[in-house]
Amino acid sequence: MAFAASRRLSAAAAAPKLSSLFTPRPIPNPKPRPLSPESGDDPRRRKARPRSRHPWGEDAAALLRRLHEGRYLPGPYIPDAPHVVSPDAVKAAAERFGNDHQVVAKWLSGSDLKKVALFGCPSVERRTVFASKRLRAFFNLPEEKVCSSCKIRSSCQFINQEVPRYDKVILSDTMRILALFVLDAYPEPLQVTAEVKASVRKLLKDTINLSI
Structure with a gap:
């Protein structure tokens, strides 16, 4: 009996404290994950800074007027105030207009289209990038040539990416591009030359006149 009691006392003395059973183990610091090229956190891919817009006066008004008259841009009459219109809404409306008037594309100036391309x-928005790429592909312009001199390439996920070539100018693509120009809705680093502006204005004017 004395021997058994002695064993119980020694076992109790050797038992660990309850607090020691719940001592938290140190958590190792997680290894930082490498950034993927598609990650939005990549410091090399910066978003282009937004800026205040200054639409191209008569050109922007003419586009909005045509879209409004064709019911592509519903709502109040806004051609006199193009600076308050959402560029996204106008891009979508211009695309629908282009889809409905594809036949007009074959009468547009090839030299002006090529200058814009x-x-x-x-x-750097996906739909606009691929619209621009398809226009370049029509003229067999190498992507590397255009992308290498692009002022907003650090924000783009589609640098040098080729697209299939179509045997026609896709007017919905062209209208999307022209709408961004005349609404002055392109990123700040881009400097549109007078020559490109003249081509944009002529293409827009011809498209509107030929679609009536």
């Missing part, structure tokens, strides 16, 4: 993308 060579300028590059007026936005």
